[in-house]
Amino acid sequence: xxxxxxxxxxxxxxxxxxxxxxxxxxxxxxxVMIMNATRNTYQIQQSSVALLPxxxxxxxxxxxxxxxxxxxxxxxxxxxxxxxxxICAVYFxxxxxxxLVAYRWKLRDAFFSFIMAVLMIPAQISGIxxxxxxxxxxxxxxxxxLILPAIAAPAMVFFMRQYLMATLSLDIVASARIDGSGEFRxxxxxxxxxxxxxxxxxxxxxxxxxxNNLFIPLILLTRQEKYTMPIMVSLLRxxxxxxxxxxxxxxxxxxVLPLFVxxxxxxxxxxxxxxxxxLKE
Amino acid sequence: xxxxxxxxxxxxxxxSIPFVVTFIIFSLYPTLYTVVIGFTDLRGLGxxxxxxxxxxxxxxxxxxxxxxxxxxxxxxxxxxxxNFIPQITLALLLTAWFTTRxxxxxxxxxxxxxxxxxxxxxxxxxxxxxNSLFGYPKGPVNDILVRFGWVAKxxxxxxxxWTAKGVVAFIQFWMWxxxxxxxxxxxxxxxxxxxxxxxxxxxxNATQIxxxxxxxxxxxxxxxxxxxxxxxxxxxxxxxxxxxxxGPDNATLTSSAFIYNQAFSGSYLYNRASAASMLVxxxxxxxxxxxxxxxxxxxxxKLRRQERxxxxxxxxx
Numbered sequence: 001x002x003x004x005x006x007x008x009x010x011x012x013x014x015x016x017x018x019x020x021x022x023x024x025x026x027x028x029x030x031x032v033m034i035m036n037a038t039r040n041t042y043q044i045q046q047s048s049v050a051l052l053p054x055x056x057x058x059x060x061x062x063x064x065x066x067x068x069x070x071x072x073x074x075x076x077x078x079x080x081x082x083x084x085x086x087i088c089a090v091y092f093x094x095x096x097x098x099x100l101v102a103y104r105w106k107l108r109d110a111f112f113s114f115i116m117a118v119l120m121i122p123a124q125i126s127g128i129x130x131x132x133x134x135x136x137x138x139x140x141x142x143x144x145x146l147i148l149p150a151i152a153a154p155a156m157v158f159f160m161r162q163y164l165m166a167t168l169s170l171d172i173v174a175s176a177r178i179d180g181s182g183e184f185r186x187x188x189x190x191x192x193x194x195x196x197x198x199x200x201x202x203x204x205x206x207x208x209x210x211x212n213n214l215f216i217p218l219i220l221l222t223r224q225e226k227y228t229m230p231i232m233v234s235l236l237r238x239x240x241x242x243x244x245x246x247x248x249x250x251x252x253x254x255x256v257l258p259l260f261v262x263x264x265x266x267x268x269x270x271x272x273x274x275x276x277x278x279l280k281e
Numbered sequence: 282x283x284x285x286x287x288x289x290x291x292x293x294x295x296x297s298i299p300f301v302v303t304f305i306i307f308s309l310y311p312t313l314y315t316v317v318i319g320f321t322d323l324r325g326l327g328x329x330x331x332x333x334x335x336x337x338x339x340x341x342x343x344x345x346x347x348x349x350x351x352x353x354x355x356x357x358x359x360x361x362x363x364n365f366i367p368q369i370t371l372a373l374l375l376t377a378w379f380t381t382r383x384x385x386x387x388x389x390x391x392x393x394x395x396x397x398x399x400x401x402x403x404x405x406x407x408x409x410x411x412n413s414l415f416g417y418p419k420g421p422v423n424d425i426l427v428r429f430g431w432v433a434k435x436x437x438x439x440x441x442x443w444t445a446k447g448v449v450a451f452i453q454f455w456m457w458x459x460x461x462x463x464x465x466x467x468x469x470x471x472x473x474x475x476x477x478x479x480x481x482x483x484x485x486n487a488t489q490i491x492x493x494x495x496x497x498x499x500x501x502x503x504x505x506x507x508x509x510x511x512x513x514x515x516x517x518x519x520x521x522x523x524x525x526x527x528g529p530d531n532a533t534l535t536s537s538a539f540i541y542n543q544a545f546s547g548s549y550l551y552n553r554a555s556a557a558s559m560l561v562x563x564x565x566x567x568x569x570x571x572x573x574x575x576x577x578x579x580x581x582x583k584l585r586r587q588e589r590x591x592x593x594x595x596x597x598x
Contacts, residue, residue, distance in 0.1 A: 103293030129314030275467035
């Protein structure tokens with residue numbers, strides 16, 4: 001018994017060392033980024049790893065915003081796109097899922113099989129056709145084509161359907177009908193509140209996914225005042241900031257600041273959501 | 282509900298309309314459009330008019346013969362493999378550690394939060410951040426390597442093909458192993474606890490339990506992680522595009538970056554890019570079919586159970 005205990009302790013020590021190492025590996029790049037955002041070019045060239053902040057934050061900010069990088073524009077556009085996408089995706093996916101669960105209609109099973117079939121098809125594949133289509137109708141440099149497609153989100157419909165099947169009692173729907181509630185009103189006032197937990201989880205992931213999306217905005221948006229954050233960030237790689245290391249780090253920090261805030265407030269739900277998503281699928 | 286004289290079936294259709302209409306306009310139509318463009322002469326910035334080529338498969342032939350396209354497919358496969366093998370290995374190892382009761386890891390929640398974190402951070406930002414971190418001659422990674430004496434002088438990671446590929450693969454690995462770990466842990470928690478208890482009573486050790494009980498029961502989930510990762514890998518764009526823009530000498534050019542470069546730079550070859558998209562699409566379809574079959578089997582069982590439950594409740598509508 002004694003040797004068993006000793007081996008368990010050794011194992012535990014190894015586990016903690018590895019886990020702490022991995023945690024540092026997760027934090028370290030961002031730590032360097034944030035610290036260097038407050039240091040000047042000379043300091044960074046002397047030693048590019050610093051554990052404590054410098055005093056050049058304001059100066060870096062001035063250099064950063066004095067050139068083409070405009071964090072406010074990027075933030076504003078990304079906010080509109082991500083919020084719009086989240087609302088569209090969550091509301092209409094819930095509605096579609098409700099149609100699949102609450103009603104018996106002829107094409108229901110076929111429709112559901114179709115949703116399953118297109119679940120994994122990425123938007124990137126039809127990127128060229130999408131671009132040409134939007135170009136023809138004059139919707140490039142508009143935020144609408146980044147938002148509206150979210151109304152049809154097969155993966156979320158799938159998730160919402162699984163959730164509804166597990167939680168919805170059709171007796172509620174029946175009694176709402178007896179009380180004279182119309183079908184649409186029943187959905188908005190009775191079903192949506194029931195779906196709140198699922199909607200919250202999906203909302204977080206949609207928002208973050210939309211905030212991080214690069215490919216489609218990159219092909220559609222050519223005017224700088226329409227740039228979303230990920231495109232704005234690609235400006236930092238260009239020649240204009242070549243030696244302004246501190247400013248580049250500050251720009252990078254600004255693009256992910258909202259994500260850090262969201263993550264450290266909601267990390268518990270996000271991790272539960274990742275686990276749940278896998279179980280449901 | 283024929284009994285009450287009102288049929289609610291039509292609401293099933295009505296509530297599905299927004300989804301269906303949006304899907305047709307923003308997914309189906311662009312996909313078909315891409316297919317058509319692949320057979321035409323459409324190229325050049327700002328052009329929309331096109332005609333079908335006399336040899337409709339000309340673009341496909343050219344793409345097949347294109348060395349860069351083949352390189353990009355090879356790169357995608359190599360980078361994905363270099364990321365996935367360590368990713369699934371580490372994810373499984375951590376899963377084993379976090380779910381074995383004997384090791385009861387305190388602060389497990391905090392570790393999960395930190396390990397998962399890179400997954401939600403903007404890939405575009407991470408690509409440019411790593412470009413700075415691996416900077417030459419001065420950069421955090423070079424500084425550390427030199428300070429600890431692991432290398433004699435700073436290395437130019439951006440100019441060597443294999444280190445460039447390696448860094449892209451590392452970023453993908455670093456961003457995704459936490460996600461895989463959480464998915465796998467959820468899978469383990471779904472396994473019947475009595476199985477583990479019985480094995481423990483029989484004197485099985487942690488390694489035996491993991492390989493004889495946990496792993497076989499995780500098969501479906503590991504497969505799910507594998508296929509979704511492959512499909513994601515085929516779309517790898519943000520990191521290779523912004524880390525070194527496909528360089529050096531196309532060493533980190535992935536198929537998605539190739540398609541983007543064909544269509545949106547140089548001579549704007551929309552037609553060739555569409556043909557290349559369709560080839561990648563074909564691979565994704567094959568993978569999706571595999572995933573569909575995998576998930577349907579699991580879903581069917583659940584569906585039948587729920588259908589039965591609904592019938593018992595007297596099923597409305």
